[in-house]
Amino acid sequence: MTILLDTHTFHLLLSSASAWEIAIKTSLGKLPLPESPEVFIPRHMRINQFRPLPISVDHALAVSALPHHHRDPFDRLLVAQAQMENIPLLSADPILRSYAVQLLW
Numbered sequence: 001m002t003i004l005l006d007t008h009t010f011h012l013l014l015s016s017a018s019a020w021e022i023a024i025k026t027s028l029g030k031l032p033l034p035e036s037p038e039v040f041i042p043r044h045m046r047i048n049q050f051r052p053l054p055i056s057v058d059h060a061l062a063v064s065a066l067p068h069h070h071r072d073p074f075d076r077l078l079v080a081q082a083q084m085e086n087i088p089l090l091s092a093d094p095i096l097r098s099y100a101v102q103l104l105w
Contacts, residue, residue: 003088004078004081006018006093011048014051015055017077017081019052053081053085055077059080063080066080070095075096082102083101090103
């Protein structure tokens with residue numbers, strides 16, 4: 001089974017959107033990491049055999065068709081990716097249950 005995970009679950013498939021969110025939150029001091037995201041993310045992807053899920057133009061454009069249940073642009077992109085790739089999204093965020101996506105947690 002292939003599963004796309006929300007940023008706080010970081011496992012199996014890691015969306016470029018999650019890496020971007022981690023980089024932003026770390027630079028703003030909202031997400032402390034033991035090392036820079038440029039070191040931390042690739043190291044943990046390698047150690048845990050995480051696979052990257054790039055953001056395609058189609059993924060980005062699919063966000064415009066989503067209902068406005070959630071204002072978080074990263075989560076909305078993850079929902080669009082999960083829908084387009086036909087994979088479940090693992091997240092503890094209850095707002096994501098409002099979207100037509102298979103949500104696991």
